[in-house]
Amino acid sequence: MKTSNPRAWFLVLPVICLVAFNALIPLMTVVNYSVQETFGNNVFFWHGIGWFQDVLGSERFHAALGRQFLFTGIILAIEVPLGVAIALAMPRSGPWVPVCLILMAMPLLIPWNVVGAMWNIFTLPDIGLLGYTLNSILGIEYNMTQSPLAAWITIVAMDVWHWTSLVVLLAYAGLVSIPDAYYQAAKIDGASKFAVFRHIQLPKMKQVLTIAILLRFMDSFMIYTEPFVLTGGGPGNSTTLLSIDLVKVALGQFDLGPAAAMSLIYFAITLLVSWAFYTAMTKDDQK
């Protein structure tokens, strides 16, 4: 049971100050831009909710948002089952476990633009390992800069390569925390492999898996650097995800109003979905 202590606020104060400085001031700036129109020279006019209507009604935004949801949906559908399967196949103890874990965590520690550059070099059609193997040895035509499908497969493969380990590590942490007695009891009852998974492993992993899905949702929804370095959003606009589009509008065209409105809508969508996950998570805590 936690004790009630109003003075605990003092312990949280430094965190609030720092995060507020970084979060509230920029957020207010964005809100400020989102309701104003400018013709340059720092002269601003009240524009009301005009930008929001523009952005919400624009086909460009719909397309980018659609691509974003498609991307996040695909990578969640691949990474979560794959990560759980690999965690289940890992030995529960032994000298190789730390080695495996360190090797698996490697991709997580590579700067994101290096991940993009690495996959770029890896998939070059004439001199990249993957590109050369596909084109010249297997005879499958593969060129990311021309075919939107190839570009999509490549960014999905890159994200699976980059982040599946996070799910593996989380699921594995959940698995090793299950006491042996549970497995012995299941053995005595003659439970099948699937029954063990369904009634022992899955419930025990539930909490960490929620964290995994939450983190993967948030990060894949915000993804910018890796696909930007790899495909630059192309060919055409086929891999222009939401944040790539946003940076194009904000820093490329310097359309502050629409960019700000788009930012707020983007942030709101991320928050809404994450909030749904968060409530599901804390509901579990209370049980």
Added chain:
Amino acid sequence: MKLRSLAPIFYILFLMLPIYWLVSMSFKTTNEILSGFSLFPQEFTLENYAVIFNDPTWYWGYINSTIYVTINTIISVSVALPAAYAFSRYRFMGDKHLFFWLLTNRMAPPAVFALPFFQLYSAVGLFDTHIAVALAHCLFNIPLAVWILEGFMSGVPKELDETAYVDGYSFRRFFFRIFMPNIKAGIGVAAFFCFMFSWVELLLAKTLTAVDAKPIAATMTKTASSAGYELGLLAAAGCLTIIPGAIVIYFVRNHIAKGFALGRV
């Protein structure tokens, strides 16, 4: 059964392939790279690395990155410690909302904040300094550190605190002498994550710097676009960015699984 135990091995192989290709590229000469496909470097060369270690614009990139990552890790963990203690031990007005608000900052897309950050840090005169990037990365690292530390602290029984107070420890002495040694692993893991996310982030670091505090990642993107096709050099620079991560991960290897679970297993 046999196939099952092979799955992690295949997975690790899949992870290592692009990394191998990057490393192998970095040891090739530009001529060899452009002349065609080769699985291993034919003329093994260290030239690409020599360029990086002899050119200040390159190696200062690494130094700049290391400086702001270190500052950020120290700030994040030291302010997150008392806050995480408050969240794990006390109830206070608005605690749940505050915790969620902190988490929302972990969900804020950096792309949303790039432009306002540029204006904010220019306005306070911190643009192109290490401290600016370190502070900006606090946006997502402090919430994460609080989240991880709170998980580890909740695993420490409350009786420990009560016994210490009965024994006449002041809060400060208890916190530094007894409590912190108890959550050493958690502090290590939190520091590791702050290091990691600050090290891999590029968009904000690039937006907030121009020359003096330019991170290595930004130097790389510039080379990739301006110097044409110096793939070997790019690969060598990429390889060097993997090393710091590999070093810090070694220190937390025994806690890494639990750390990724935010201490909540």
